[in-house]
Amino acid sequence: xxxxxVSLPVLLIYGVVAxxxxxxxxxxxxxxxxxxxxxxxxxxxxxxKQSIEENNGxxxxxxxxxxxxxxxxxxxxxxxxxxxxxEHGLKNxxxxxxxxxxxxxxxxxxxxxxxxNTPYKMKISCTQQQDETNxxxxxxxxxxMNVQEETYIKLKERLEEKHMEIEHEEVLDDDSxxxxxxxx
Amino acid sequence: xxxxxxxxxLLPNGEIQMHTEGVKGKKCLEYxxxxxxxxxxxxxxxxxxxxxxxxxxxxxxxxxxCN
Numbered sequence: 424x425x426x427x428x429v430s431l432p433v434l435l436i437y438g439v440v441a442x443x444x445x446x447x448x449x450x451x452x453x454x455x456x457x458x459x460x461x462x463x464x465x466x467x468x469x470x471x472k473q474s475i476e477e478n479n480g481x482x483x484x485x486x487x488x489x490x491x492x493x494x495x496x497x498x499x500x501x502x503x504x505x506x507x508x509x510e511h512g513l514k515n516x517x518x519x520x521x522x523x524x525x526x527x528x529x530x531x532x533x534x535x536x537x538x539x540n541t542p543y544k545m546k547i548s549c550t551q552q553q554d555e556t557n558x559x560x561x562x563x564x565x566x567x568m569n570v571q572e573e574t575y576i577k578l579k580e581r582l583e584e585k586h587m588e589i590e591h592e593e594v595l596d597d598d599s600x601x602x603x604x605x606x607x
Numbered sequence: 608x609x610x611x612x613x614x615x616x617l618l619p620n621g622e623i624q625m626h627t628e629g630v631k632g633k634k635c636l637e638y639x640x641x642x643x644x645x646x647x648x649x650x651x652x653x654x655x656x657x658x659x660x661x662x663x664x665x666x667x668x669x670x671x672x673c674n
């Protein structure tokens with residue numbers, strides 16, 4: 424039989440549980456825009472600058488609501504997410520409960536969720552007109568690769584604990600890792 | 608006796624695929640559950656190959672002897 428499973432750190436939201444032979448591209452489906460509010464008024468720009476100056480480089484929650492984009496994500500694992508954000512180059516990463524926030528370039532990026540059984544929502548605010556698409560895609564991709572790495576380490580440890588013999592390992596051209604386990 | 612193997616593929620998008628080889632009948636379902644435990648994951652899709660519909664060897668032999 425063939426089985427496709429999804430690591431718990433990556434939960435498929437946009438339910439494409441397609442035909443069994445189809446591989447679901449989680450990273451590609453991960454981030455979609457749910458709402459975009461933007462104003463280019465000089466008054467708002469001034470408020471943003473003032474907020475940043477007064478709040479150690481961050482925007483107030485009120486301003487973020489006016490000038491931000493929000494995304495659904497598939498990010499479930501807090502530690503992997505923080506690691507991903509750090510590796511991506513976010514600065515001043517702060518974590519309080521299930522809320523995570525950091526800055527990169529002109530973006531303030533924050534993640535939040537109500538409980539540990541749901542994926543994080545991502546909010547991005549920017550102090551000036553800037554396309555965040557590449558950054559969002561990059562974070563999606565990097566998170567998924569960190570999930571792959573963590574899963575690989577965990578799998579090997581647990582196979583060893585269960586005295587299951589790894590017959591062969593290989594890395595494919597698409598960066599997939601194939602582990603062959605002998606179960607005779 | 609056929610070599611029995613699990614081929615576990617970790618994709619860079621976080622997905623995991625596993626293919627059992629040499630495992631006949633419903634025994635493979637146990638390995639699917641094992642994969643969930645080994646990788647902290649949940650089954651998303653399952654596809655049954657020809658081997659799933661083949662009886663395990665010892666069952667086949669017993670049936671023949673009874674006849």
